[in-house]
Amino acid sequence: MSIEKVVIVGSGPAGLTAAIYAARAALQPLMFEGFNAGGLIPGGQLMFTTDVENYPGFPEGVMGPTMMQAFRDQAERFGTRFIREDVRKVDFSKRPFTLESDEHNVQAHAVVIATGARANWMGLENELRLAKSGGGVSACAVCDGALPIYRDQDLVVVGGGDSAVEEGSYLTKFAKMVYLVHRRDQLRASKTMQQRFFKLVEEGKMKPVWDSILVDVHGDQSITGVRLRNVKSDELRDLNCKGLFLAIGHTPNTELFKESLELDDKGYVKPPNPGNTYTNVEGVFAAGDVVDHTYRQAVTAAGTGCMAALDAERWLAAQGLE
């Protein structure tokens, strides 16, 4: 069995950018682009995104799947090989590393992990349908908040942590009112973020809806409202809105690596040094949302994907493994 120079796991912006750079560095990368692990498909989260307006280079915007096809074409053009399967098992305890999918068993000198993270959803049928169709349901205010459909409208954010307040606060720039729906009667958010929240409430920009959970989403082409259930009284309530933002966390796709790599308490890959893409296992690099709690943008993922390929290339050269 021949040993691959570099194997990339994951095919979102981070993985495909790593592939473009690794391929141009003549490393003939092999990519496991995945099949359906973590509820994702090849191309990653952007395959479920309609308009991408903030990836630089596309002034008129671009559809998520169109953009990911362009990334993939570019990686392929320079010689990336693709396996459309999920990796089932890895062994990073000795080099060369091994990676197994249903039909392949691969050895690799270097590995780039770019399996991403997935936004958490309530799992309601109409919530998921409208999220996929661009009907006013989103898990990313920074990505979607500036869209015209949300201007001067009533919006709902679900969640009670720092990122729920952050997303809500971001949306107040555009919205008429941002309702924060939380299942408890107080926030989990940090003190600073709570202060920010209550200041926005005072200013008439946000309003809490305590003790409530989302039980249904109304709307056909686009959202018209949400149904909430009060967890104390069991009362149902309909709230009209033109946008719904889920802010109930993300789950990094690291189940596969939990025995092999150091992860943080939320399950993200934990890089020993945030200035590069090394992991705690020499020869294994990580890029994109699988390491990123904070920014989660296509362009930040692409940037770290590039870094991972260059880190891997230089590491391989230093080992004499090219």
Added chain:
Amino acid sequence: MSIEKVVIVGSGPAGLTAAIYAARAALQPLMFEGFNAGGLIPGGQLMFTTDVENYPGFPEGVMGPTMMQAFRDQAERFGTRFIREDVRKVDFSKRPFTLESDEHNVQAHAVVIATGARANWMGLENELRLAKSGGGVSACAVCDGALPIYRDQDLVVVGGGDSAVEEGSYLTKFAKMVYLVHRRDQLRASKTMQQRFFKLVEEGKMKPVWDSILVDVHGDQSITGVRLRNVKSDELRDLNCKGLFLAIGHTPNTELFKESLELDDKGYVKPPNPGNTYTNVEGVFAAGDVVDHTYRQAVTAAGTGCMAALDAERWLAAQGLE
């Protein structure tokens, strides 16, 4: 005088991506896109680049100036305002910060510095002309090394430090022979990089040309060779080649900030924490090649530009300055 929420200095991939994100966050960014400081023009180093093949999203490649126009159009579409002047003076010692150009005096709550770095050149007329026209002269092997014009050709790298060996080593993947031209009779590179160099020499992939400096570049449409002068014997020698890569360092464009911000020993902005874009001055953020010794790619600069805008937005929100 009104106070700007965020002022961005520099208009390469980092600055324009920061502008896209800041504009979409309704911060109405104001950008000093520069005029000719540091030998650069608005758009930055890519304005002197012909084919960009590795920026993800353009599978057929894109011309550098075309790409930067797309970035600028996108930033403008969301409301960025531009001043086509160089900043002459900054005061970061008190908030709001002040920035002065020839015709403008601006106050800002937050500043994003994205002034980039410039590759060092010998300054020969034909060297600069062929670098600008895509005639086989470059200062970035990772960017350009994979182009077909360099395949199986004799290439020349000028320099004697780690990055000269790194660029040369990278080029051996494509070249027939890589000549390393250095003005001394030994490398400045680290021991590890010297070992890598001499291994490549043994393998017949690289060859040193000691005690020599580049004094002329031959070629009309594209490079055909270089003229070298031996600094000990003063002898002139012509060396045929199809590519010339300058690896004699970069100069970060930080002259303007040397009294105001902490810089490292090479003049780059020194971020206290490499995982974000904060500088040592609260409210001043930095992104792109002005902080990056290592990767220097359009997509890595764009990624950190996005981070800087999000860091600035969150910092402003936390200060109640939005």
